[in-house]
Amino acid sequence: MRRFVAVLALLLVGGAVWLSPPAGAHALAQSSDPAPGSTVAHAPPAVTIVFGERPEVSLSSITVLNASGAKFDQGGTRGVSGNSLALQVSVKSLPKGVYTVSWRTVSAVDSHVATGAFAFGVQVAPTAAATAKVARAGAPRPSTRAVAGRWALYLGLVTVVGAAFIGGLAFRQTPKAVVWLLAAGWLLATAGTVVITLVEHADAGVSWSRLYATAVGHKLLVRQGAIGLLTITLAGATLLRKRLRRPLVPASGVAGGLALLADVASSHAAAGSRPTFNQAIQLLHVLAVGVWIGGLVALLVATRGPAADDKAVAVRRFSSVAGVGLAVVFATGVYRASVEIGRWDKVLSTGFGQLVMAKVAVIAALAGLGARNRWRHVPAADSSLRGLRRVGAVEVVLGASALLLAATLVNVAPPASARPRSAPTVRPIVASGADYGTTTRIRLQVAPGVAGFNRFTVRATDYDSGAPIRDATVQLGFTLPQRPDVGASTLDLKPAGAGIYQGDGANLSIFGTWRVRVLVQQSTTSVEVPFTVTTRVPAEQIDVSRAAGAPTVYTAHLSGSRTVQIYIDPGKAGFNELHVTYISPTQTALDVPDVVIAPATAGGSPGSPYTVRRLDVGHFVADVTAKRGPLRVLVVGTTGDGEQLPTLLTLQIV
Amino acid sequence: MSKFRARLLAAAGIAAVSVMGMATPAFAHEPREVGPFHVEVGWKNEPTYTNVQNAVDFFLNDANDKPITDLGDTLKVEVIFGSQKSDPMPFEAAGDAGTPGEYLATLTPTRPGVYMFHLTGTIHGQAFDQTFTSSDKTFDSPKDATEVEFPVKDPTNAELATKLDRTSTRLNAVNASAAKAAKKAKDDASMLAIIGIVVGAVGLVVGGIGMARGRRTT
Numbered sequence: 014m015r016r017f018v019a020v021l022a023l024l025l026v027g028g029a030v031w032l033s034p035p036a037g038a039h040a041l042a043q044s045s046d047p048a049p050g051s052t053v054a055h056a057p058p059a060v061t062i063v064f065g066e067r068p069e070v071s072l073s074s075i076t077v078l079n080a081s082g083a084k085f086d087q088g089g090t091r092g093v094s095g096n097s098l099a100l101q102v103s104v105k106s107l108p109k110g111v112y113t114v115s116w117r118t119v120s121a122v123d124s125h126v127a128t129g130a131f132a133f134g135v136q137v138a139p140t141a142a143a144t145a146k147v148a149r150a151g152a153p154r155p156s157t158r159a160v161a162g163r164w165a166l167y168l169g170l171v172t173v174v175g176a177a178f179i180g181g182l183a184f185r186q187t188p189k190a191v192v193w194l195l196a197a198g199w200l201l202a203t204a205g206t207v208v209i210t211l212v213e214h215a216d217a218g219v220s221w222s223r224l225y226a227t228a229v230g231h232k233l234l235v236r237q238g239a240i241g242l243l244t245i246t247l248a249g250a251t252l253l254r255k256r257l258r259r260p261l262v263p264a265s266g267v268a269g270g271l272a273l274l275a276d277v278a279s280s281h282a283a284a285g286s287r288p289t290f291n292q293a294i295q296l297l298h299v300l301a302v303g304v305w306i307g308g309l310v311a312l313l314v315a316t317r318g319p320a321a322d323d324k325a326v327a328v329r330r331f332s333s334v335a336g337v338g339l340a341v342v343f344a345t346g347v348y349r350a351s352v353e354i355g356r357w358d359k360v361l362s363t364g365f366g367q368l369v370m371a372k373v374a375v376i377a378a379l380a381g382l383g384a385r386n387r388w389r390h391v392p393a394a395d396s397s398l399r400g401l402r403r404v405g406a407v408e409v410v411l412g413a414s415a416l417l418l419a420a421t422l423v424n425v426a427p428p429a430s431a432r433p434r435s436a437p438t439v440r441p442i443v444a445s446g447a448d449y450g451t452t453t454r455i456r457l458q459v460a461p462g463v464a465g466f467n468r469f470t471v472r473a474t475d476y477d478s479g480a481p482i483r484d485a486t487v488q489l490g491f492t493l494p495q496r497p498d499v500g501a502s503t504l505d506l507k508p509a510g511a512g513i514y515q516g517d518g519a520n521l522s523i524f525g526t527w528r529v530r531v532l533v534q535q536s537t538t539s540v541e542v543p544f545t546v547t548t549r550v551p552a553e554q555i556d557v558s559r560a561a562g563a564p565t566v567y568t569a570h571l572s573g574s575r576t577v578q579i580y581i582d583p584g585k586a587g588f589n590e591l592h593v594t595y596i597s598p599t600q601t602a603l604d605v606p607d608v609v610i611a612p613a614t615a616g617g618s619p620g621s622p623y624t625v626r627r628l629d630v631g632h633f634v635a636d637v638t639a640k641r642g643p644l645r646v647l648v649v650g651t652t653g654d655g656e657q658l659p660t661l662l663t664l665q666i667v
Numbered sequence: 668m669s670k671f672r673a674r675l676l677a678a679a680g681i682a683a684v685s686v687m688g689m690a691t692p693a694f695a696h697e698p699r700e701v702g703p704f705h706v707e708v709g710w711k712n713e714p715t716y717t718n719v720q721n722a723v724d725f726f727l728n729d730a731n732d733k734p735i736t737d738l739g740d741t742l743k744v745e746v747i748f749g750s751q752k753s754d755p756m757p758f759e760a761a762g763d764a765g766t767p768g769e770y771l772a773t774l775t776p777t778r779p780g781v782y783m784f785h786l787t788g789t790i791h792g793q794a795f796d797q798t799f800t801s802s803d804k805t806f807d808s809p810k811d812a813t814e815v816e817f818p819v820k821d822p823t824n825a826e827l828a829t830k831l832d833r834t835s836t837r838l839n840a841v842n843a844s845a846a847k848a849a850k851k852a853k854d855d856a857s858m859l860a861i862i863g864i865v866v867g868a869v870g871l872v873v874g875g876i877g878m879a880r881g882r883r884t885t
Binding site for chain 2: 448449450451452476477486488490492502503528530532534535536537538539540541543
């Protein structure tokens, strides 16, 4: 029997290690600006990456390198105001070329490390080879130390919870062996905590003091505090007299439960949506495991020797509670797995899903063995405990294997978080119109609608029937009335479906309000439908400076290391003055002869401009009557050589 | 032609004439070396707007870039738009309206879009067969004149005609639908009347039978 149990344990441990997939890690990049593989017409002032989990800012970094490896990021990686999932780094003025963005994050939620890289081009498209060469994201296979640390922690805490239940509730008098089992559990949990601490310190790659100043360090402190509390209660339970010892045994179980809660707060359950609910379910899951598996270990230890009445009572009490524990473990486990895996096709196609299935198989085997005990050996507990012990020993080995699988799962990215979320959708500019003769309806879509490269999609349908217009030649004509020096251009679109025509081009070459003519030419006739398209303002880095008693100053970083400072005074509902000051790279006033300031919609479309006065070189003020709440304004300065400097920002009116 | 339609077309005509006056001649032509000749083809007036009188503009020089002024009527041009092709049109020397070696074939483009000029015939006995297509890089594709109209952007004759046709079609469809509905209502009313008469007759018969039975029992 012992040999069978040993072989089974070896097989299960080996299987868990073999199944262990590489960790996709958790704070994985979901989107970025510039986007991976994209080409931008103008050098961005900063690179921003949005991750799937909140990265610990002080332990994470973004690096921008050119093709020859020269570093172009400056000023260090910082968080983004209003988006805790994003990191940003300023970049020097980027000349034309291809750039590689490398990132490394430490998740503030589960402390795991993730790395990745991608390429983008300024005025030149990154080649497929360059993109493929650097496009990577993930993390190494979870380290043996990390998995071993968690396993030890789980084994220890489950034992503590189970022993506290058996010692405090199943027996009238706490057996001495259960107290020693509590001590053994504490020892394992402490060792596990030490290993986890060392692993996280190594992953962070910073000093201890710096680590403990971060959210990752704070979670470590909570974890260590819970183990400290367990140490105190257990010391009492071990050292005090029998009468005083009795209440400290369940107290140790509570301390063990708190330590499990600290671990849950650093697990996958703390990430994603509905974290509080998911953490509650996860805690219920691990506590039920503690009562069921840990309780079984304690029961086997406490019922050694010949059968006796008090042992039979304890066995029956445990059997009743273990049934409930199994049901809770199963229900909460299925729920948590469904949340983390997310899709059926990921159950067998991902390492995480395979580990979950292995765990389900082990739990099912445990349930079968538990049923055998419940209906065969528990009724015979008054006369013999031999069968219960034999089956129970196998159950304990399977339970330890299930915990090893759980320890591995914690170090692997679940498919739900590893799956890149769809990039924040930038709604394209969409306009609809028809020709004067009312023969054709046109829907023009410009994506992303910024100055530079865009995808133009035209849907042409019959005005009355709505039938798609096929086999037409569709051409777009572009003019910028406010800038006659910018030449007119055309773009031929290609068929891309029934009545759909599509093409890519940089015809909207600069910011402004463009006149776009859509020509739909068929075999015998043609129509022309005019549209007006105002390009969106590209995302800019905006620094916010708040000082008591002074207006909040917003500094937008423009191309060419130029900036514009904007503030609204007094910033209260009613009449306000909106000040705009352009500043050159040498920190002197930038001569911007003309500025248009207007309220803007969420999409950036301008409304009626405000009245603007020029106060000084590059300094303008607009009279703004505002309501309480957010005020979105579009500020477009025009330099002496006709370059337009658009800025879109949201001010808070109180 | 109805009075309303005539007025609309007249208004459009005035707009077209005013646009013609505003149009500034430009010189976007496609040059080619064809055998011993250097030719250039484009529109006489560019930017080119629809419904404004224009002409296919053809410059003919010899290999030494000396204008050839004695082309005669041996060369013709077909203007192609989509699947439509104009009759071959002869070139006439521009004379005082142009420069030596310049020939014109008068044409008013009526639809915006891509036009092709297919020149066929002979020049000084040498066969000539070339097609020139409007584009950004060659010569203008005519566009609607509305963008240069001021103060009111009037529709073109073609647009008005198209709109009238479309509107007429829709009105006819509405009328047909209304007539159909009226006929259906009339048929329904007739059917109801017949049903009413039948029900009334049945009532009379039933009443008569009832009265007859009542007398018999008394």
